Amino acid sequence: MxxxxxxxxxxxxxxxxxxxxxxxxxxxxxxxxxxxxxxxxxxxxxxxxxxxxxxxxxxxxxxxxxxxxxxxxxxxxxxxxxxxxxxxxxxxxxxxxxxxxKTAQVLLTPDDTENRRRFLNARGTLQRLLDHDV
CATH class of the missing domain: 3.40.1160.10 (Acetylglutamate kinase-like)
Known part of the structure; x- marks a missing residue:
């Protein structure tokens, strides 16, 4: 621990x-x-x-x-x-x-974690939202 x-x-x-x-x-x-x-x-x-x-x-x-x-x-x-x-x-x-x-909604599917390009896009989107204090 x-x-x-x-x-x-x-x-x-x-x-x-x-x-x-x-x-x-x-x-x-x-x-x-x-x-x-x-x-x-x-x-x-x-x-x-x-x-x-x-x-x-x-x-x-x-x-x-x-x-x-x-x-x-x-x-x-x-x-x-x-x-x-x-x-x-x-x-x-x-x-x-x-x-x-502030809030935002991001809907993800299994493809968004299994497909590298989609994963990187989802990760970038989440990071951008965090950068904007959302």
Whole structure:
């Protein structure tokens, strides 16, 4: 063990799963997201770069569209993801915006990590966003 804590790192990646974002009624858990945004704002004010990797688009979109995810076809899941992604990005933008933090959305596929050219492009895009304090 090195004894390092999150404060010891310049850059943090936070993975947020659907079960954290969605409340027991299937809605976005706004109080939880607000608390996360406050924690991110504190780290951000200390000079740390924060990247959030988030699930939840299908879960949110299924609620928006009234789709039962467990009995859905691929087209339904893709529709839920499309509707949910807009709501999810908006929720993050609103929550972090209250703290003066700019947000951006980067959607990646496995090809973006497996194909060298696409990987370099994705890495460059993420670095440029960090350079702009996003």
């Amino acid at each position: 090195t004894g390092l804590t999150a404060q010891d790192y310049r850059r943090l990646v936070i993975k947020v799963g659907s079960s954290l974002l969605i409340d027991e009624n299937g809605n976005l858990d706004a109080p939880w997201l607000s608390a996360l945004a406050a924690d991110i704002a504190e780290r951000h004010s200390q000079g740390q770069q924060i990247l959030v990797v988030s699930s939840g688009a299908i879960a949110i979109g299924s609620g928006v569209l009234g789709i039962n995810v467990r009995r859905s076809r691929l087209e339904d899941l893709q529709a839920a993801a499309a509707a949910g992604q807009v709501a999810l990005a908006h929720a993050y933008s609103e929550a972090l915006g209250r703290h003066g933090i």
